[in-house]
Amino acid sequence: MIARLWGIPVEWEEESVILRAGSIGYRVHLSPYSHQKLRARHEGSELDLLIQHFWNEHLEAPLLAGFPEPDEQTLFNQLRKVPGLGPLSALRLLAIPVGDFLTIVRDNDAARLKGLKGVGEKTARKILGELRGHVEWIEESVARMSSSLDGERESPASVARNVQDVLVRQFGHSPQEAQRLVSEAIKRQPSIASMEELFQEVYRVGAQ
Numbered sequence: 001m002i003a004r005l006w007g008i009p010v011e012w013e014e015e016s017v018i019l020r021a022g023s024i025g026y027r028v029h030l031s032p033y034s035h036q037k038l039r040a041r042h043e044g045s046e047l048d049l050l051i052q053h054f055w056n057e058h059l060e061a062p063l064l065a066g067f068p069e070p071d072e073q074t075l076f077n078q079l080r081k082v083p084g085l086g087p088l089s090a091l092r093l094l095a096i097p098v099g100d101f102l103t104i105v106r107d108n109d110a111a112r113l114k115g116l117k118g119v120g121e122k123t124a125r126k127i128l129g130e131l132r133g134h135v136e137w138i139e140e141s142v143a144r145m146s147s148s149l150d151g152e153r154e155s156p157a158s159v160a161r162n163v164q165d166v167l168v169r170q171f172g173h174s175p176q177e178a179q180r181l182v183s184e185a186i187k188r189q190p191s192i193a194s195m196e197e198l199f200q201e202v203y204r205v206g207a208q
Contacts, residue, residue: 003051003196004196005021005047005066006048006049007021008044008047015032016035017030017039017066026064028049029063029065029066034066047068050067050068051067052076065087065091072094072098075102078134082126093118093127105131106135113128137169156186159193159195160186163182164178181202185198186201
C-alpha cells in the first residue's frame with residue numbers, strides 16, 4: 001500500500017497531478033481546494049502527500065487520492081461513509097478549507113453545502129446526517145495524526161489504540177477485526193513506533 005508520496009509535479013491535470021517519484025510517474029487525484037493551493041505554491045518543487053489507494057470493479061484503473069494535510073484526509077474518509085459518495089465524489093466536495101466545512105456541519109447549514117458544486121438538497125442532508133456528532137472526533141483524530149507525522153513519539157500502546165480507532169471509525173472494520181490486524185502487524189514488526197508505520201504494516205500484508 002502506498003501511504004505517502006514525495007515527488008516533483010510534472011503535469012497538472014484538471015483534478016489531479018502527475019508526480020515524478022524516482023523513475024515513476026504517479027497520477028494523484030486532489031480535492032479542488034488542495035489542487036488550487038498546491039499548484040499556486042509548489043510549481044516545480046517537491047510535494048509531500050498522504051496517499052490513499054482505491055481499486056475495485058467500478059474503477060477503470062487504480063486511483064490514488066492525495067492529501068497535503070491529515071485534516072483533509074480525515075474529513076475525506078468521513079465523507080466516504082455518506083451513501084452514494086465514491087472516492088472521487090467525496091474529493092470533489094472538498095472545495096473549501098476543512099475548518100469552513102466543519103463549521104457548516106456544526107451550524108447544520110444545508111444552504112451553504114448546496115453552494116458546493118454537485119450538492120443538492122438530498123446530498124446535503126445526507127452529509128449533515130453523517131458528519132453531525134463527529135466534528136469533535138475529527139478534530140481530535142487530526143491532532144493525533146499530526147503529532148505522529150510531525151515525529152512526536154507516542155507510546156506503543158497509544159499508537160496501537162489510535163490506529164485501531166481509525167480502522168474502526170474511518171475504514172469500517174469491526175473492533176475485533178481492527179484489534180486482530182493491529183496485533184498481527186505488531187507481531188511482524190515489533191519495532192513500529194508511529195501510526196504511519198503501523199498503518200503501512202497493516203496494509204502491506206492486506207486487511208482481508
